[in-house]
Amino acid sequence: MGLIDLLKKIEPDKKKSPFMHTLYDGFFTFLYSPNSTTKGGVHMRDGMDLKRLMVYVVLAMQACFLFGTYNIGHQHFAAAGMFPGFVEGFHLKLVHGLIQMLPIFIVAHVVGLGIEFYFAAKKGHAIEEGFLVSGALIPLIMPPDIPLWILAVAVAFAVILGKEAFGGTGMNIWNVALLTRVFVFFAYPTTIAGDEVWVSGYNALAEGTQASYGWAHGMFNSLFEMMGLSTFQESTTKIVNGFTGATPLALAYQGGWENVTATYTPSQMWWGSIPGSIGETSKPLIIAGALFLLFTKVASWRIMLSMFLGGMIMALGLNFWGATPFMEVPWYYQMYMGSFLFAMAFMATDPVTASNTNRGKWIYGFMIGAIGMIVRVLNPAYPEGWMLAILFMNTFAPLIDHYVIQGNISKRLKRA
């Protein structure tokens, strides 16, 4: 117990420096679970706490993180027609991915956690764990080329106005990660919409544009040279003829499934070596994460299942209508494109912003699936529907719960 004595010795005074104490407390409880015992009420408590819960959600996303990082590099070179095999140029793809990804991850966490720490110190309570999950989700739903200052502003907006203004973790109405994204989407539409944002490392996506590398690439170049590996070359890495960077959804909107498969094969879309938001492309890894959350009972199976059904049934309805080529895309291929599965596994299942009641969760999930599919297929202004559908249903979740609760109340009254 040497370490713990040392840590206890350096504990800052709570009154003199509340911020330092909050910070200390945050890290101390991260290292050690506290020695607090039950008082009044039950004498034993379940081993589960919020830290463990949140960490399990973050664990479920790790595979998406790894794949997403590598895929940034893969898309970068795919635009130049280099290293067409997924594992060719492995070191270059990985390093380029990390150079793009790490700053996004760090900025999201420094800004978000900084604000959380500040508010925790100001309110005089312990740091809450909510941002662990939001902070892990935010990088996964950003385009790889997002300017860091926009990301910082968006995170600050979401955490301050979306969460702390409502009272912190557990009190927010809207999903914090999606608020970050929706802020970028509406405040800086050109950075998150259109075809050009999904490939990083180029100033524009016109044919012949050279890649532009920074000091970090240079540093790795010297390392790679020493090891006798291929290096980043601005002069030879040029966008090839015909490359548009369009995502499958954009292609589907223009010409249906045939237009999509002209550029990407279904297996490419399934495994995820396509352009898109960082973490949402690889379907097997998302499904693995979803299964992990379902097995550990961390996420609600009701929401996942009902959202899947909602999306499926709406897609079948659109198939039946069939007025545009996009409507005719079979429902199962709709799942291949875009971020349907990612939204289902990680976004809709946020317990705070979803419906609280079990019956409400069925309605909530189903409506997200149905509305998101409508936005995706029928609305040309928005390439993807889940962000808007989830935020929309976040807003209505309390209303759904209200009616479920009223049902319970009137049942009780009728019984009398």
Added chain:
Amino acid sequence: MSTASNGNSTTMTKNKSVVSGQKIVLKKGFDIKLVGAPNDTTIKTVDINRVAIRPIDFLGMSPIPKVVVAVGDEVKAGDPLFFDKKRPDINYVSPVSGEIVDIVRGAKRAITEVVVLADKQQSYRSFDVPKLSNRDSVKSFMATSGLWNYINQRPFDTVADLDVVPRDVFISTFDSAPLAIDYSVIIEGKEDAFQKGIDVLKSLTDGNVYLGLDGRAGSKIASGYSTATNVIKNHFKGKHPAGNVGIQIHHTAPINSGDHIWTLDVQSVITIGKMFLEGKYDSSRIVAVVGGMLKDPKYVYVHQGASVGDILADNIDVNANNRIIAGNVLTGKQTTVERFMGYKDNQITVIEEGNKYEMFGWLLPLKPRPSISWTFPNFLFPNKKFKGETNTHGEKRAFVVTGQYESVLPMDIYPQHLMKAIMAGDFELMEGLGINELTEEDIAICEFVCTSKMPLQSILRDGLEMMKSQG
């Protein structure tokens, strides 16, 4: 709402419950499996020197009752000790014969304990028992002889009102709480007293007396319960809290607005029955002494309100890091060897204090612990018994997880919304969401599983007090 005072209206879907012999299967619940159950059910004796009756045990009583004895007085078992000035007709009586040795006062001069030094040879005050045909004389007899305060009244779970005729009376004949006492031991040899107690209660209600029987796999139901007459018997199968009387009421004839339901535990019914059979106040009880920190878990036969120190005697290591609980780990009260058992306690649990830091305890718990969460490998060992300790395993947070309480509470109630309604002080919503059907023991399992470590039992009691003060 018009005929709410008598809830057996014909529209009630649960009306079938008037037929005896239902088997009600409850799918929700959670059993906390702990080590420290007695190896055998033989009842040992321990020497009890001091006993105490504590006004604080009787919910709804004013904190400073009128004490009618003084230190040094000699009393017999059944002699009054004090009464509530708000309800002077109800006596609270001495469980033993002996000498009053202490009247302990706490904060604001509230009386916390009236302590009696028990005689080695007990003598009983003799009572003239009335006939059951006259309800009023039975009531006033029970009030003066100390039997009345065994009756709990819902809503609010307080000592029953004298002027109330309850819709029904409910008795659960098993306890599903962790390390709970085996109720078939309690009734052995006291079948007649139990039956008499039921007859007394039946005479006080125009409705029914319901018995909840243990329908769990492998349970043995004592003949005293299965052959009891004058009652409606239903079997309940499920994990804890299936044995809670509140859960059983909910599934047979739920409490509606305006209803009054009385509940009693089996040992109290036996005490009442003995009085009506033999004319003496015999409140001695069988207590399960259980828990992982005990040298020798066992069943003991003791006076009501016995000294905790006397019961545990040399069964615990006094220097060990113990938490002594009068009751079970979910609803019991923390106590010490200097203090006394509550008047209805039939269990004393000793587990380890968990006042230790644990490195990365939230991430990789090295010590196994009970949990409903599948993030622990507990599902691989469904029969594993845990030692049990009192660490909170995390800090208090706002409500985050949903559906968790509902998953362990076998009632058609939304506990989380009810708790929020209580916190917001919304009376109408509280009542609508069923606060009148609940008492602390019913939601204790929800408090155990709560990821946010909310104090649900104390929130609920605040809500019940609010409802009560509103009339």
